[in-house]
Amino acid sequence: MFLIKNRLLYVTLMIWLVIALAACGGQAGSGASNAPAEQTGDSSPVTDKSTKIFKAANGDVEIPVHPQRIVAITFLGDLLALGVKPVGAGSIALNNSVLLEKELEGVADVGDVSVEKVLELNPDLIIVPTYLPSETVEQLKKIAPTVAIPSVGLEGGDPLEELKTFGVMLGKEKEAEAFIARYKQKAEEAKAKLNGIIGPDETVGSYSIWAKNLWVWPKTRDAGYNLFEMLQYKPQDKIAKEIFPDGKGKDISLEVLPEFAADHMFITVYEPDGGAERAKEVANGAIWQGLPAVKNNHVYYLDYKKFWMIDGLNLEKQLDILVDLIVKQNQK
Known part of the structure; x- marks a missing residue:
């Protein structure tokens, strides 16, 4: 009888020990996921909610430090040069970026510009050119932080400076410099x-x-x-x-x-x-x-x-x- 009681006590203690270890493991796992997720374009929850102020053409805009779902009306070549693939893009940019067809596979077409289609993509950052009508920009701002950037192609300027601007915006300064160095070497x-x-x-x-x-x-x-x-x-x-x-x-x-x-x-x-x-x-x-x-x-x-x-x-x-x-x- 004494032996049976000891065995029951032993089994009970082991069960409680397993439960305690499982609880500790669960807590450790939740604390290890603070690193920002890679830019995949999926709709999984973002663990890094930190933000920063970016000085855009439309003023100071609070944007995510690590945006996961970007809709870019244009500037697709800049984003891809930094290794960033948007979840959605404007139809003009998509239709006239035939050289990037492979890299842009799966990017949703939001028209020119459909606020409803942008909303469906659940973006956490929207990038627009400064020539986009102000009423459209105001509607987009209700969906997610919206940054306006001058388009070099229409407003002059230096395309490589535009690329550097995106590097600063997205925390991809090193990627921008690496691309520019590669591009200049190819030119030589x-x-x-x-x-x-x-x-x-x-x-x-x-x-x-x-x-x-x-x-x-x-x-x-x-x-x-x-x-x-x-x-x-x-x-x-x-x-x-x-x-x-x-x-x-x-x-x-x-x-x-x-x-x-x-x-x-x-x-x-x-x-x-x-x-x-x-x-x-x-x-x-x-x-x-x-x-x-x-x-x-x-x-x-x-x-x-x-x-x-x-x-x-x-x-x-x-x-x-x-x-x-x-x-x-x-x-x-």
């Missing part, structure tokens, strides 16, 4: 590969043909940044004097195109709304046929969808396209 290698193809005294220009417009672009549109800043080609004189200073493009008539025509002309054709037909008409005309670049086979056609976005990873991939095209077209 490209210059060596292109050495002698476009001479130091030959001029370069970036242009776009639309249905009702003929654009001469600054450094921050289409191929301009890579051509002038990274490859350091010489801009056509009139472009340097009239287009570069304000950082905006100029819509010119076909009749004055020879005044802006460079020795090497890089052309995009905005095909919608009759742009493709207009480009054919221009190319078959006497003015176009009389340009030195046309006569020397120094007109380089670029896919406008591949060169629409001027940010981060887009720029790096565009540089590869330019180098391959210049080499191929000047092979003898």
